[in-house]
Amino acid sequence: MPLFGTLDVKSRLADAPLLERLDTEPWELPGAEVLHLLYEIDDAAMQTLLPPALHPTIPPTCHLVVTRVPESPAGPFVLAQTRVGCRAGAFQRGLVTRAFCDSPRAASELRHRFGFDVRPARVRLTPRYDRVEAEVALDGRRVLACELVDPLAIGQQDVRYVDVLNLARVVREGEERARLVQVDAVYAIHRADRGRPMLHAFEADAWRAEGLIPRWAVSGSFSRADLTLPRLRFLVDPLRPAFQATERV
Amino acid sequence: MKFGIFFELSVPRPWDDESEHRLYHESLEQVRLADELGFDYVWAVEHHFLEEYSHCSAPELFLTAAAMQTRRIRVGQGIAVCVPQINHPIRIAERAAVLDLLSHGRLDLGTGRSGTWTELGGFDADPDETKKTWDEFVRVIPRMWMEERFGHDGRSFRMPVRAVLPKPYQKPHPPLWVAVTSPGTEVDAAERGLGALGLSTGSLREYEGKIRTYKRLIRDCEPVGAFVNDQIATVNFLFCHEDEAEGVKTGQRLTGTFNYLASQLLSTREAFPTRSYPSLGLLPGPRAEAARRGDDGGPAESIAIGDPARVTRVLERWESTGIDLVNFLLNAAETVPQAQVLASLRLFAKEVMPRFRREAPSAAAGAR
Numbered sequence: 327m328p329l330f331g332t333l334d335v336k337s338r339l340a341d342a343p344l345l346e347r348l349d350t351e352p353w354e355l356p357g358a359e360v361l362h363l364l365y366e367i368d369d370a371a372m373q374t375l376l377p378p379a380l381h382p383t384i385p386p387t388c389h390l391v392v393t394r395v396p397e398s399p400a401g402p403f404v405l406a407q408t409r410v411g412c413r414a415g416a417f418q419r420g421l422v423t424r425a426f427c428d429s430p431r432a433a434s435e436l437r438h439r440f441g442f443d444v445r446p447a448r449v450r451l452t453p454r455y456d457r458v459e460a461e462v463a464l465d466g467r468r469v470l471a472c473e474l475v476d477p478l479a480i481g482q483q484d485v486r487y488v489d490v491l492n493l494a495r496v497v498r499e500g501e502e503r504a505r506l507v508q509v510d511a512v513y514a515i516h517r518a519d520r521g522r523p524m525l526h527a528f529e530a531d532a533w534r535a536e537g538l539i540p541r542w543a544v545s546g547s548f549s550r551a552d553l554t555l556p557r558l559r560f561l562v563d564p565l566r567p568a569f570q571a572t573e574r575v
Numbered sequence: 576m577k578f579g580i581f582f583e584l585s586v587p588r589p590w591d592d593e594s595e596h597r598l599y600h601e602s603l604e605q606v607r608l609a610d611e612l613g614f615d616y617v618w619a620v621e622h623h624f625l626e627e628y629s630h631c632s633a634p635e636l637f638l639t640a641a642a643m644q645t646r647r648i649r650v651g652q653g654i655a656v657c658v659p660q661i662n663h664p665i666r667i668a669e670r671a672a673v674l675d676l677l678s679h680g681r682l683d684l685g686t687g688r689s690g691t692w693t694e695l696g697g698f699d700a701d702p703d704e705t706k707k708t709w710d711e712f713v714r715v716i717p718r719m720w721m722e723e724r725f726g727h728d729g730r731s732f733r734m735p736v737r738a739v740l741p742k743p744y745q746k747p748h749p750p751l752w753v754a755v756t757s758p759g760t761e762v763d764a765a766e767r768g769l770g771a772l773g774l775s776t777g778s779l780r781e782y783e784g785k786i787r788t789y790k791r792l793i794r795d796c797e798p799v800g801a802f803v804n805d806q807i808a809t810v811n812f813l814f815c816h817e818d819e820a821e822g823v824k825t826g827q828r829l830t831g832t833f834n835y836l837a838s839q840l841l842s843t844r845e846a847f848p849t850r851s852y853p854s855l856g857l858l859p860g861p862r863a864e865a866a867r868r869g870d871d872g873g874p875a876e877s878i879a880i881g882d883p884a885r886v887t888r889v890l891e892r893w894e895s896t897g898i899d900l901v902n903f904l905l906n907a908a909e910t911v912p913q914a915q916v917l918a919s920l921r922l923f924a925k926e927v928m929p930r931f932r933r934e935a936p937s938a939a940a941g942a943r
Binding site (some may be wrong): 387411542 | 587588624625626627692693696697834835836838839840841844845846847848849850
């Protein structure tokens, strides 16, 4: 049996997002720009960052994702996420350790509708012809600075994104419970580039990803897409193997 | 239709000092029995770093041991990874020739390029290049075997003229195959006169189309070797039991475990955006079929698990597609105890195999 996560879930719950309702309406986010960098990470943290429901990927990975959304029900925003690559049973997933957003209103909505652990910060995504730059600044510190260098066009169908899991508290049958909230974002990609990822700054603790060290650049892409955050469909009990503990909403 | 057994050599956690040792020797016991029972092939994969899923990084050594313990069964390297960071083509040619000599001419050499980032990344190989290097390797390896001295100045490697030694026992050389996982590789196989090993399409109907394409194109191929290896093989699971319900239940445990382990790995498609890898990882077709339900709610009609009658029906469907060879995965992560694996092989050989032996099994094309 593959390795399971060992994260102490209880320690994360006190300030985890609370979803009082799960029947949230989908969000249509046309014209989004998505920077996605994939790194292999130090194996010392591959289990400690994941709850017991999930398996680390082989090799262990993290996704650094910065999305600029020009139009949303909460107005424009830029969202940056760190995700740990994982498997829920046999399914490819990314567990969000934390996210930062430049719009307090969008941050609040993303937190309460979809379970993202979003904090306000200055988040910037800057596409140029020779590179795409992204930066997250928190209280004057750069907690993420990265680039996609020398982007070159590739096929739209060559880019794949995995579904996201957010650790949150949800109200089920009148009780507050810890759950991994699955967000199956849908991407209609209009244009995609691939380039060389470069990471200049990453402060793991700020992302609540203690011990996460991106060791080896795997790939980087930048796409323009119409993005949909759909109605929530699945929850997973973080303390039991996902193949036994996935619930339909 | 011919039958083979196919080894990934998966080792479940928790690992101890005996885990791999036990698995290798139990697998060799299965090979010996398969040889006695009349199976045509034993294949072993080449994989690297694939925790639990496959601990078979030196298939030519496993197959050498298999050849030394058997008399008739052909030994197939399925496959040698044709990526220069992983294998130099001279070393592939040399090692294959030695295995062919030691096995008295029983080698079939499969070729391929690896489907996971777990492997390609581990060797710092560029996924965009692997199809190109594979194409270069399959054109030079037969020449290394057949020409007394060989030199090359190509895309991925160069060498002054040297005698690549030893030469294989089979003349002009052992049959060549390519692993077919990505859509369109069956066309690559046919155009080069290579056997198509382990097509991973979804359903039997999809498979029929691929076989028609392969058989049509290979008639006009330009073979990379000295002869055309017009054979098409598929990979399936096998668990055969007197009781259908027990056979299906255990077989589904086997297929489910295999799928679960394969899913933990990082496919190249998932990790690295490239047109070069359109399919999702390892044996996606057989895995999808194993997970699919048949019309009756049981296992898919293409998966060879159950009692002899059911397994026969499944294989009759495969035979009707025009397939030449079915290779069976017998176990995954030791899910099925060794005694049951051996019993399943015996029952299959007794009750199922004779129904498909209308002609005496022919030696592979090109065999000495």
